[in-house]
Each structure stands twice: as structure tokens, then as C-alpha cells.
Amino acid sequence: MTTMNREEAQALIEEVLAVYPEKAKKDRAKHLAVNDPALEQSKKCIISNRKSQPGVMTIRGCAYAGSRGVVWGPVKDMVHISHGPVGCGQYSRAGRRNYYVGHTGVDTFGTMNFTSDFQEKDIVFGGDKKLDKLISEINELFPLVKGMTVQSECPIGLIGDDIEAVSKKKGKELEKPIVPVRCEGFRGVSQSLGHHIANDAIRDWVIPNRDGDTSFESTPYDVAILGDYNIGGDAWSSRILFEEMGLRVVAMWSGDGTLSEMELTPKVKLNLVHCYRSINYITRHMEEKYGIPWMEYNLFGPTKIAESLRKIASFFDESIQAKTEKVIEKYQAEYEAVVAKYRPRLEGKRVMLYVGGLRPRHVIGAYEDLGMEVVGTGYEFAHNDDYDRTLKEMGEATLLYDDVTGYEFEEFVKRVKPDLIGSGIKEKYIFQKMGIPFRQMHSWDYSGPYHGYDGFAIFARDMDMTINNPCWGKMQAPWMK
Amino acid sequence: MPNVMIRRNDAGDLLFYVAKKDMEETIASVETDTAESWGGEVRLTDGSCWYIDPVSPPPSFPTTLRFRRGDD
Ligand code: SF4
Numbered sequence: 001m002t003t004m005n006r007e008e009a010q011a012l013i014e015e016v017l018a019v020y021p022e023k024a025k026k027d028r029a030k031h032l033a034v035n036d037p038a039l040e041q042s043k044k045c046i047i048s049n050r051k052s053q054p055g056v057m058t059i060r061g062c063a064y065a066g067s068r069g070v071v072w073g074p075v076k077d078m079v080h081i082s083h084g085p086v087g088c089g090q091y092s093r094a095g096r097r098n099y100y101v102g103h104t105g106v107d108t109f110g111t112m113n114f115t116s117d118f119q120e121k122d123i124v125f126g127g128d129k130k131l132d133k134l135i136s137e138i139n140e141l142f143p144l145v146k147g148m149t150v151q152s153e154c155p156i157g158l159i160g161d162d163i164e165a166v167s168k169k170k171g172k173e174l175e176k177p178i179v180p181v182r183c184e185g186f187r188g189v190s191q192s193l194g195h196h197i198a199n200d201a202i203r204d205w206v207i208p209n210r211d212g213d214t215s216f217e218s219t220p221y222d223v224a225i226l227g228d229y230n231i232g233g234d235a236w237s238s239r240i241l242f243e244e245m246g247l248r249v250v251a252m253w254s255g256d257g258t259l260s261e262m263e264l265t266p267k268v269k270l271n272l273v274h275c276y277r278s279i280n281y282i283t284r285h286m287e288e289k290y291g292i293p294w295m296e297y298n299l300f301g302p303t304k305i306a307e308s309l310r311k312i313a314s315f316f317d318e319s320i321q322a323k324t325e326k327v328i329e330k331y332q333a334e335y336e337a338v339v340a341k342y343r344p345r346l347e348g349k350r351v352m353l354y355v356g357g358l359r360p361r362h363v364i365g366a367y368e369d370l371g372m373e374v375v376g377t378g379y380e381f382a383h384n385d386d387y388d389r390t391l392k393e394m395g396e397a398t399l400l401y402d403d404v405t406g407y408e409f410e411e412f413v414k415r416v417k418p419d420l421i422g423s424g425i426k427e428k429y430i431f432q433k434m435g436i437p438f439r440q441m442h443s444w445d446y447s448g449p450y451h452g453y454d455g456f457a458i459f460a461r462d463m464d465m466t467i468n469n470p471c472w473g474k475m476q477a478p479w480m481k
Numbered sequence: 482m483p484n485v486m487i488r489r490n491d492a493g494d495l496l497f498y499v500a501k502k503d504m505e506e507t508i509a510s511v512e513t514d515t516a517e518s519w520g521g522e523v524r525l526t527d528g529s530c531w532y533i534d535p536v537s538p539p540p541s542f543p544t545t546l547r548f549r550r551g552d553d
Binding site: 041049196281284287288383384385388 | 486504545
């Protein structure tokens with residue numbers, strides 16, 4: 001099928017919705033839309049951040065996942081205690097591929113799982129004593145730990161444990177920040193509220209730690225990278241570009257991040273925001289309290305990279321702006337070679353995306369640099385402000401689907417017949433078995449980095465390797481032909 | 482009475498942001514916007530109307546203020 005027009009796309013949505021019972025249909029209809037790039041505001045066409053329908057297959061996570069897994073998890077020199085039963089932490093352990101440097105188990109703890117392993121008696125009698133003991137044990141076994149966070153799983157909120165009191169007491173006793181985080185999984189409709197709760201905890205327990213301490217020598221070119229989780233090394237391939245521009249990256253959150261970097265962030269001149277969804281709350285707070293401006297950037301694909309680097313440079317003086325032009329020039333031959341090699345192999349291919357925080361809009365430019373077209377996109381847990389930012393990036397009459405259900409996604413794919421799907425592990429095997437090339441766009445399918453000029457080369461190679469893989473021509477058994 | 486964060490966007494317009502509601506709108510008009518005070522009825526580009534007792538001296542943005550729904 002070639003590209004659809006508005007009516008056809010709308011008809012497709014109606015058709016997919018037809019199987020639902022009346023009430024579910026009414027609700028789901030609000031989450032599916034045909035894009036109109038002329039609209040300024042997404043609330044005119046799509047509703048998001050609502051509770052998922054019972055009975056449908058959604059791939060959202062919980063608030064605990066948003067806090068423990070996304071925002072806090074990558075802070076490498078702290079121990080993040082999964083407070084509650086063992087499963088929540090163990091099944092999500094080390095799955096996100098946020099790279100870091102350090103000696104795991106000595107001065108960094110990123111891929112380890114710490115849990116209070118709740119048993120029946122802890123639910124009945126409360127787990128505060130256990131938490132107290134656990135914190136002391138961790139401090140004894142891992143003396144280089146810089147601080148801890150207590151990430152509440154569902155039962156903690158249900159039984160009413162006072163983790164704040166324990167954290168305060170232990171923090172004083174050990175003279176290290178112990179941060180209680182009330183991110184019980186039942187809060188909110190998705191992992192998104194977990195991001196917000198984690199941001200609030202950072203605001204209350206970390207950001208003010210060095211207020212009034214002027215010992216840090218700052219420069220006019222200090223910046224912080226926020227909301228880059230260093231998946232497959234993404235933050236590293238971004239950071240080198242900023243440094244070549246002449247900026248000094250004081251802090252990276254939270255990919256390959258440390259507690260002291262977070263504490264120093266209020267001293268920077270500009271906050272660079274990569275994942276708006278998961279970190280905007282704290283940047284807004286820092287803007288209000290410390291007067292630090294923030295801006296969103298996008299380092300996927302040479303077009304967006306050049307745009308973003310120039311925008312960042314515009315916050316600084318001419319020397320930085322001149323250096324930025326040099327950086328873009330320096331990599332020009334490199335990325336042009338990538339485009340020259342892969343564009344002929346990928347030109348005209350159509351992509352459908354369904355991912356999380358920022359990728360459903362941010363990677364569009366990188367595909368376009370390779371001559372590909374994104375014909376459908378959607379977010380697991382976006383809010384309206386994310387869709388506001390998406391309308392302009394997507395073409396006329398492309399599909400938008402919010403918190404798409406397993407059924408809807410499959411039906412859309414059957415009709416749109418994209419050449420590539422970019423989504424997560426839960427969708428991967430369904431679509432591969434349907435014979436459609438697939439890339440995991442959460443974890444970069446064990447590849448990466450995809451950010452920056454270095455990342456673009458890897459991105460292009462991966463897309464080519466997936467789409468043009470000979471296996472897709474061999475999906476049918478020879479005797480069935 | 483939501484808490485509203487008011488900040489300037491790149492174009493210099495004032496933005497009206499309510500975190501709880503995911504609402505980010507541009508402010509179209511402010512009833513009182515003088516050297517002495519800022520506030521009164523605040524109209525947004527989506528047509529909605531909000532009210533705050535004039536703050537004096539005018540606050541420096543970004544800042545968080547408590548607004549009431551204005552009665553139309
Ligand atoms: S919803 Fe609750 S029990 Fe499930 S993973 Fe999240 S915190 Fe754990």
C-alpha cells in the first residue's frame with residue numbers, strides 16, 4: 001500500500017476500532033488520530049496520559065519503573081534499593097543498557113540489584129526495621145557508596161511504612177544522602193508519574209545540597225546534559241560534540257551520572273534537555289530557583305544535530321558559535337559518506353514507530369536524512385506537550401497512536417505494511433514473525449550509540465542491516481510457494 | 482486553585498504551565514501589567530480565563546503563582 005490520504009487513514013482507524021464494545025471504542029477513539037501538521041496544539045486531535053483500558057494489551061510500565069529504572073537507576077555511585085518484594089527489581093535488573101565507567105560492586109553499582117526482599121512477615125509487621133538494617137549493611141559492604149535511594153514498590157504505600165523517617169535517621173547516622181522515593185507502582189497511569197516523583201525527590205534531596213557552597217569554580221561555558229540515559233553510550237557520543245564546541249559538561253544525568261554531578265548542576269549556565277518527558281520538571285524548577293535557562297536538543301541525524309548545536313551555541317558568545325561551525329564542518333565528510341552509502345539502499349522505505357519518552361519524534365529526522373519516511377508514530381506514556389512537539393515533525397495524514405494496544409498496532413501494521421518497525425522487545429517477535437523487519441528502539445537492539453555523528457553511522461548501518469537482510473525474502477517455506 | 486509556573490518562551494511570550502494538567506498555553510492578555518503590579522484577569526490563547534490578585538511589585542519570571550479559574 002502506498003501512502004494514505006486523510007480519509008483513508010481515518011477510515012483505517014474506524015475499521016480498527018469497530019471490534020471494540022461501545023464504551024471502549026469511545027475511549028480508544030480519542031487516542032488514535034490522523035496527523036495534521038498545521039495544528040498548533042495536539043489536544044485538538046489526540047488525548048494522552050489517561051488510564052489504559054482494562055482488558056487490552058498495553059505495554060506501559062509502572063511509576064516504580066519510571067523512577068528506579070529510568071531516572072534514578074543510572075546514577076552509578078549510589079545504591080538504589082528496590083524496597084519491597086524481590087521481583088520488581090530483579091526482573092528489571094540491568095535491562096536498559098545504560099553504560100557507565102567504574103568498577104561495579106566497588107565504586108559503581110549500576111547493574112546490581114539491591115532489594116529488601118519483603119516476606120509475609122514484613123507486610124504484616126512493617127519493613128522499617130529491615131530497611132534500617134539493610135542500609136547499614138550496604139554501607140558496610142560497599143563503603144565507597146556515595147548515597148542511597150529507597151525506591152518504594154507497591155506494598156510500601158499499601159502498608160504505610162515511614163521510609164522518610166528511616167531515611168532521615170540513617171542519612172544523619174551515615175552522613176550520606178539517603179533519598180526516600182514514593183514511587184509505588186500503583187501511582188498514576190504509567191511510568192510517567194514515576195519520572196515526576198523521581199524529579200521531585202531530586203529537587204528536595206539533591207539539588208539544594210550545595211546551595212551557599214561557592215568552592216566550585218565555574219566557567220561561563222558550563223552546561224549539564226539532562227535526560228540522556230546513555231543507552232549504548234549515547235551520552236558519550238553527545239558529550240564529545242559539546243566539548244568540541246568549547247563547552248564544559250559539568251554534569252550528565254543520569255546516564256553515567258554521579259551524585260556529585262547532580263549536586264553541582266545548579267551551578268551551570270545552561271541545562272541541555274534531551275528527554276523532555278522524564279526530566280522537564282527539574283529543569284523548570286532550576287529555571288525558577290536558580291535562573292538557569294534550559295533548551296531541548298536532538299542529536300539524531302546530521303540535520304537535527306546541526307540545528308541543535310547551532311541553537312545551543314546561540315546561548316553563548318561568538319567564539320563558541322565559530323567553534324560550532326568548525327565542528328559541523330569537521331564531521332561533514334564523515335556523515336556525507338554515511339548518507340551516500342546507505343541512502344540508495346534505504347530511500348523511500350517507510351517506518352512505523354512506537355516508543356517511549358522522546359524517540360517517537362526525535363528519530364524522525366535521522367530517518368529522513370536517509371531518505372526514509374515515518375508513516376506512523378506513538379508514545380507509551382506521553383502527555384499532551386509531547387504530542388504538541390510531534391505534530392510538526394510528522395507528515396500530513398500519518399498515523400498517531402497513543403498507548404496503542406497490541407491489537408491496534410498489529411492491525412495498523414497489516415494495512416500500512418511498513419518496511420520497518422521500531423518499537424520494544426514486547427513487539428519485536430510478533431512483527432518479526434509477521435515478516436516485517438524490526439528494530440528495538442528502546443535499547444537500540446543491543447547496538448548503539450545512535451546520538452551524534454558517530455551514532456548516526458551506526459544507526460544507518462543498523463537500519464540497512466535490518467531492512468535489507470536476506471532473511472525477509474525467505475519467510476515462506478519453499479513448498480508453499 | 483492550581484499552581485501555575487509562568488515563564489517566557491524563546492519568542493518572549495509568557496507561557497502558562499500547569500504541571501498537574503499538562504497544560505502549556507501562551508498568555509494572550511494580562512489585565513494589569515504595569516511597573517507597579519502584575520495580575521488580575523489573565524486570558525490565554527485557548528480562550529480560557531484565569532484570575533490572580535495583582536502581585537506587586539511585578540514578579541520576575543519564571544515563577545510559580547496560584548491562580549483561580551476566572552469566571553466568564
Ligand atoms: S506495579 Fe508494583 S509490584 Fe508491579 S513492578 Fe511496579 S512496583 Fe512492582
